[in-house]
Amino acid sequence: MSEIRTTIRIRRVPDLDTPIQADTPDELLRLLYANRGLSNPDEVAPGLEALAPLTSLHGLEAALDRLVAAIRSDQFILVVGDYDADGATGSALAVRGLRALGARQVSFLVPSRFSNGYGLSPTLVEAAHAQGAEVILTVDNGISSHTAIARAHALGLSVVVTDHHLPGDALPKAEAIVNPNQPGCTFPSKHLAGVGVVFYLLAALRRRLRESGWFGPGRPEPNLAERLDLVALGTVADVVSLDRNNRILVDQGLRRIRAGRACAGVLALLQVAGRDPARATATDLGFFVAPRLNAAGRLTEMSLGVECLLTDDPARALEMANQLDALNRERRSIEDSMKEAAESVLDALILDGESLPPGLCLFGEDWHQGVSGIVAARIRERYHRPTIAFADAGDGRLRGSGRSIEGLHLRDAIDWVDRRHPGLIEHFGGHAMAAGLTLRPGCLESFRDAFVEAVRVQLGDIPPTPEIRSDGALPVRLLTLETAEALRFAGPWGKDFPEPRFDDLFEVIEARCVGDDRRHLKLRVAPSGGSAIEAIAFGLGERIASVRGMVRLVYRLDINSYRGQNALQLLVDHLAETVDM
Incomplete structure (x- = not known):
C-alpha cells in the first residue's frame, strides 16, 4: 500500500485555543448551535408549519x-x-x-x-x-x-x-x-x-x-x-x-x-x-x-x-x-478487493516516481459497476483528490462513478471535458460532490488527461490542504454520558450542519487492533486531568505501530451499549501522533 498520506489540518470553529467555556450540556449545545450559525436553539428543527x-x-x-x-x-x-x-x-x-x-x-x-x-x-x-x-x-x-x-x-x-x-x-x-x-x-x-x-x-x-x-x-x-x-x-x-x-x-x-x-x-x-x-x-x-x-x-x-x-x-x-x-455484506467484500486493486494502481504511479495528479481516474477490468462509487469515495478520502472509478459496462463502454473534494464541482468538471472534447462522453449527470458518466469505447486515456486539466482549471496543480472541523477542546467535566446523550438527540446532524466534533491531546494507555480483519483501532486514552476513556478509530488499524504516548484526537462522543450497560466512548475521526494545529 502506498505510503503517501494526505496531511489534514484541524480547523477549530471558532478559532480558539482555550477549552470550550461551558459547564453543562445545555450550555454546550447553545455554543455548538452558535458555531453553526444559529443563535436560537428553537430554530434547529422547528415544526412542519x-x-x-x-x-x-x-x-x-x-x-x-x-x-x-x-x-x-x-x-x-x-x-x-x-x-x-x-x-x-x-x-x-x-x-x-x-x-x-x-x-x-x-x-x-x-x-x-x-x-x-x-x-x-x-x-x-x-x-x-x-x-x-x-x-x-x-x-x-x-x-x-x-x-x-x-x-x-x-x-x-x-x-x-x-x-x-x-x-x-x-x-x-x-x-x-x-x-x-x-x-x-x-x-x-x-x-x-x-x-x-x-x-x-x-x-x-x-x-x-x-x-x-x-x-x-x-x-x-x-x-x-x-x-x-x-x-x-x-x-x-x-x-x-x-x-x-x-x-x-x-x-x-x-x-x-x-x-x-x-x-x-x-x-x-x-x-x-x-x-x-x-x-x-x-x-x-x-x-x-x-x-x-x-x-x-x-x-x-x-x-x-x-x-x-x-x-x-x-x-x-x-x-x-x-x-x-x-447483499450489503457481499458489497463490502467486493469493495475491499476493488480498493486493494485501486491502491495498487496508485502504488505503480508512485513507484514510477510520479506525484499524484490533481484528479484521479482509476479502472479495473474486473471491477463491479455497483461498487465503483464507494471505491472512488474511499480513494478520495485517503488522497484528497477528486476521483472517478470506472468499471467495464460489458460492451466496450466504461461506466464511471466519481466523488469530489471541497472546492471542485465535479459535474462542472465533467461538463468542461464534454464541451472541449466532444465524443468522449456518452452521457453524464450529478452534483458538485458526486457524479456519474459513461465513456465511449477506447476513450479512457483521453478522458483521463482531459479530466486532470479540468481539475487544474478549478483547483490548480495541488488541491488545497483538507481540513477537519472541530468545535474545540471539550472540558473534562463534560466528558460524560449525559453530554453524549444530549448531543445524540440534539440534531439532526448532517451535511452542512455537522455533528459536533472535538479535539484535544490524550495519553494512549492501550492500543489494539479489532474486527474480523483487524483494521479497526481500539484505544484506551486519558485526557489531561481526567479518567481513562474507551475510544474506537474505524479503519485505522494500520496505525497501531505509531500510536503511543501523547496523540491528538478529533472525536465525537458516543455511547457504547453492551449487555445492558452504557459507557462513554469516543469515535475517533482523525488521529495525529504529533500536534498539527
Whole structure:
C-alpha cells in the first residue's frame, strides 16, 4: 500500500485555543448551535408549519393538473425511480402516497444499473408502455431525459418529472417538471432530496384534491406526515445539505421512527443493522440503514429495496431486510478487493516516481459497476483528490462513478471535458460532490488527461490542504454520558450542519487492533486531568505501530451499549501522533 498520506489540518470553529467555556450540556449545545450559525436553539428543527411553502415550487400546478386528471379517470400511473436510497424511498413514498390519495392503478419500475443505466431511458419507456402505463412519474431523475421523454410522447404516454439534480442547458419537454434547481424556481431550499420533492408534490396534490371535494366518508384524507420516515431516510442517505427545511423533514421523520410509527421496512432495516428504533438518529439512517438499502441497487436491482419499504407485513419486511443485509455484506467484500486493486494502481504511479495528479481516474477490468462509487469515495478520502472509478459496462463502454473534494464541482468538471472534447462522453449527470458518466469505447486515456486539466482549471496543480472541523477542546467535566446523550438527540446532524466534533491531546494507555480483519483501532486514552476513556478509530488499524504516548484526537462522543450497560466512548475521526494545529 502506498505510503503517501494526505496531511489534514484541524480547523477549530471558532478559532480558539482555550477549552470550550461551558459547564453543562445545555450550555454546550447553545455554543455548538452558535458555531453553526444559529443563535436560537428553537430554530434547529422547528415544526412542519415552518416548512417552505408549496406554492413556490415552479411547475407544481402543471404537475397537479396532469396527476389529478389521471387519478380521477383511473389512469395507470407508473413511478420510475432511481437505484439508490433516495430513489427507492422516493418511489415507495410516491406509490404509497398516490394510493392513499385515491389512485387505484399505481405501480413502480426501477432501472437496472447494469442493463438500463441511470434514470428514465428509451428502453425503460418501452417497458412502461408494455405494462400499460399511461402516465410516467419520475422520481429523483428525468431532468436530463430528453430522448426518453420524446419516446414516451411518441407512444402516447405523459411524463411528469420530479427531480433535484442540476439541469443542462435545456429542459426536457415533459408535461410538467418539479425541480427546485430548474431555472425560474424560487423555492428557497435548493437542497431538497428527490424524496423531499415527492413529499411536496403529494402534499400539494392532497390540497388540490381536498379543494375539489375529493375526500369524504368513503375516501378519508390521508395524513402524509406519517410517511416522513421515508423522507428522513432518503434525505440523509443522499447526503444533501441539512438546511433548515431539510432539518425539519429529517427531525420529524426521526420522531416518528422513535415513536414506533415507521413503516415495517424501515423498522426491519434498523433491526438487522442492530440499531434501536427508539433511539434512532440521522447517523443510524446514513451509516446503517442506507448502505443496506443501497446494496440492492449496487449488486442486483433496487426493486427489492422498494418492495421492502412498501410492505406492511412485518415478517415479510424482515425477510427482505435480511436479504438486503446479505447483499450489503457481499458489497463490502467486493469493495475491499476493488480498493486493494485501486491502491495498487496508485502504488505503480508512485513507484514510477510520479506525484499524484490533481484528479484521479482509476479502472479495473474486473471491477463491479455497483461498487465503483464507494471505491472512488474511499480513494478520495485517503488522497484528497477528486476521483472517478470506472468499471467495464460489458460492451466496450466504461461506466464511471466519481466523488469530489471541497472546492471542485465535479459535474462542472465533467461538463468542461464534454464541451472541449466532444465524443468522449456518452452521457453524464450529478452534483458538485458526486457524479456519474459513461465513456465511449477506447476513450479512457483521453478522458483521463482531459479530466486532470479540468481539475487544474478549478483547483490548480495541488488541491488545497483538507481540513477537519472541530468545535474545540471539550472540558473534562463534560466528558460524560449525559453530554453524549444530549448531543445524540440534539440534531439532526448532517451535511452542512455537522455533528459536533472535538479535539484535544490524550495519553494512549492501550492500543489494539479489532474486527474480523483487524483494521479497526481500539484505544484506551486519558485526557489531561481526567479518567481513562474507551475510544474506537474505524479503519485505522494500520496505525497501531505509531500510536503511543501523547496523540491528538478529533472525536465525537458516543455511547457504547453492551449487555445492558452504557459507557462513554469516543469515535475517533482523525488521529495525529504529533500536534498539527
